[in-house]
Amino acid sequence: MSGKTLFEKIWNDHAVHTTEDGYTLLYIGRHLAHDGSGHAFGFLEKRGLKVRRPELTFATPDHGVPTTSHKVEDITDPVQRRAVETLTKNAANHNVTLFDLGDRRQGIVHVVGPEQGITLPGLVMVCGDSHTSTHGALGALAFGIGASDVYHVLATQTTWQRKPYAMRVSINGDRPFGVTAKDIILSVIAEVGANGAARHVVEYAGDTICSLSIEERLTVCNMSIEAGARAGLVAPDDTTFAYLEGRPYAPKGKHWEMALDHWRALPSDADATFGREVTLDATTFAPMLTWGTSPEDALPITGSVPDPANESDPVRREALQATLDYIGLEPGTKLEDVPVDQVFIGSCTNSRIEDLRAAAVVARQGKAKVPAMISPGSSLVKHQAEEEGLDEVFRKAGFEWRESGCSMCVGMNGDLVAAGKRCASTSNRNFPGRQGKGARTHLMSPAMAAAAALTGRFTDVRTYAEKA
Amino acid sequence: MEKFTTLTAVAAPMDRPNIDTDQLLPARFLRRPRDEGFGDVLFIDQRFDDDGNPRPDFVLNQAPYKEARIIVGDRNFGGGSSREGAPWALLDYGFRCIIASSFGDIFYNNSLKNGLLPIRLPEDAVKAIRAQLHENPGTTITVDLDAQTVVAPDGSTHSFDIEPFRKQSLLKGLDDIGMTLEHESEIETFEKGFQQRRPWLFANA
Numbered sequence A: 001m002s003g004k005t006l007f008e009k010i011w012n013d014h015a016v017h018t019t020e021d022g023y024t025l026l027y028i029g030r031h032l033a034h035d036g037s038g039h040a041f042g043f044l045e046k047r048g049l050k051v052r053r054p055e056l057t058f059a060t061p062d063h064g065v066p067t068t069s070h071k072v073e074d075i076t077d078p079v080q081r082r083a084v085e086t087l088t089k090n091a092a093n094h095n096v097t098l099f100d101l102g103d104r105r106q107g108i109v110h111v112v113g114p115e116q117g118i119t120l121p122g123l124v125m126v127c128g129d130s131h132t133s134t135h136g137a138l139g140a141l142a143f144g145i146g147a148s149d150v151y152h153v154l155a156t157q158t159t160w161q162r163k164p165y166a167m168r169v170s171i172n173g174d175r176p177f178g179v180t181a182k183d184i185i186l187s188v189i190a191e192v193g194a195n196g197a198a199r200h201v202v203e204y205a206g207d208t209i210c211s212l213s214i215e216e217r218l219t220v221c222n223m224s225i226e227a228g229a230r231a232g233l234v235a236p237d238d239t240t241f242a243y244l245e246g247r248p249y250a251p252k253g254k255h256w257e258m259a260l261d262h263w264r265a266l267p268s269d270a271d272a273t274f275g276r277e278v279t280l281d282a283t284t285f286a287p288m289l290t291w292g293t294s295p296e297d298a299l300p301i302t303g304s305v306p307d308p309a310n311e312s313d314p315v316r317r318e319a320l321q322a323t324l325d326y327i328g329l330e331p332g333t334k335l336e337d338v339p340v341d342q343v344f345i346g347s348c349t350n351s352r353i354e355d356l357r358a359a360a361v362v363a364r365q366g367k368a369k370v371p372a373m374i375s376p377g378s379s380l381v382k383h384q385a386e387e388e389g390l391d392e393v394f395r396k397a398g399f400e401w402r403e404s405g406c407s408m409c410v411g412m413n414g415d416l417v418a419a420g421k422r423c424a425s426t427s428n429r430n431f432p433g434r435q436g437k438g439a440r441t442h443l444m445s446p447a448m449a450a451a452a453a454l455t456g457r458f459t460d461v462r463t464y465a466e467k468a
Numbered sequence B: 001m002e003k004f005t006t007l008t009a010v011a012a013p014m015d016r017p018n019i020d021t022d023q024l025l026p027a028r029f030l031r032r033p034r035d036e037g038f039g040d041v042l043f044i045d046q047r048f049d050d051d052g053n054p055r056p057d058f059v060l061n062q063a064p065y066k067e068a069r070i071i072v073g074d075r076n077f078g079g080g081s082s083r084e085g086a087p088w089a090l091l092d093y094g095f096r097c098i099i100a101s102s103f104g105d106i107f108y109n110n111s112l113k114n115g116l117l118p119i120r121l122p123e124d125a126v127k128a129i130r131a132q133l134h135e136n137p138g139t140t141i142t143v144d145l146d147a148q149t150v151v152a153p154d155g156s157t158h159s160f161d162i163e164p165f166r167k168q169s170l171l172k173g174l175d176d177i178g179m180t181l182e183h184e185s186e187i188e189t190f191e192k193g194f195q196q197r198r199p200w201l202f203a204n205a
């Protein structure tokens, strides 16, 4: 019998029941809630049910919170205010741990989980948000679910899932200067396509991945969903354990030792087989950005806007033309010649302290020519950045330093990109209308976004970054 | 949820790949209570111009597709976010079935849980069916869930896969909770063992 993959080990460890046709009732080790969880709590109450294991759910408001102030009374949009207040009420009524506005532990749910040590290796973890894949960076099987499933998890601490297929993306070799975790994952998505990993759990492996810090792994796993994957994960290793030790909700003392024993046995067995294997050579990678309206539309910064005339399939040609019409770019334009109107640094993809440090390295070297805004991933990240003086660096360079939240990644709190405006963004989705109706979004790393702020156009960060 | 058995209805072709959940239902409507309905905001930014007038070039605004209850899409329909508002908007607008060559996984699951049937067919078949719809706007497609078949406008029959578990809940219009509660004692037994094996998870200080 062949060995097991990391994903299978976690799956089997949480399987309560499997039907004849292969549907599994999975136990949920951790559930994260946010201000978008109102529907699910509402369904629960309507049915007169209780949260089955309140100690396994953790909540924090992020999607609709203002970034100009973290006072509830300052939320001007009544709908968002109600959503935040409802979360507070639901957490209190159901005894769920909450990091509310004003609490330093508040932040984007996918930043808070790892930061607090709530996310742990070997867990099945869910959240009513597609970027739950982020948590796989610590070796958890973490995936997004819809409101009906969240309701189901609240009521039963389980979810029915069909077992996804196993896929491994191996990345080897030293990454060239200027290539960040964001560039790695954009390269992966460009390779496999926006739905290329659908119905699969992707394990990222290879020496390039092993050499990444936890924060970098979080960026990679975060965008697994942008390749269509059900989840993305990285085998836990000493980097993982060092990151987790001492975090508030990580196991302590005897439990830590027990947990370590379990975690060390999790990595995929040497003879485990994956249904699909993709291998990439990191030495060929370059700083990337997206030119279109799907994350798969990514190219190196040295590239040019593709030409629909080169598409032989008429349907594809038309789709490409529609993309260019929306994004307002002419075929053949060099990406480095494209001007930007504004810059956003934030989101669960790239708002952790290492991201802010990388952006600050660039920001130190000039002044923003276009409006640029930074929203740290959590209030703790914000606090740490301030201790390191990064806020001053950004302010001096003319960047706006805000409170933490999802902010302009999705614009629910009113941080929007106006129609027809072009935004260099460190977030994860460049879909039409994602940052606001008619907004044009280009995804890139924090350093590249900062460079775009300084020049007012897409810029090869290698002209700015300090050689290590 | 409403049962799904068979459906014969007008189908609207949507040729573009990657019709993501942000297009189906922009984030600014996510906070609506479920019972207020989402049909009016489905594809809102594509259906209407800035003044709120219907855009004539958008397929659902065209006369033959007014009664459409099926969409034939392309690759990666419903990719993106976990918002259940996306299938809710499609359902509330009147759709019961989406045919595409691939779907966003979470959208696919969310659809099944709400009585919206997502059908995966091979890329060639999806393309061919869309071409037939373009040729004869307003023509119908028949979907039979029990038989797991789609009958295209040209009369060709395409079989599709669906897990028996999901098929049954759709045919009967059942949600998951009822079934899960039947496994209550199993969950309890599992939980006890799990708590012993992984005690650190339950020591929420």
Ligand code: SF4
Pocket (backbone or CB within 6 Å): A062, A063, A108, A109, A110, A129, A131, A347, A348, A349, A405, A406, A407, A409, A410, A427, A428
């Ligand atoms: S930052 Fe963006 S992608 Fe991440 S959870 Fe918030 S809205 Fe979703």
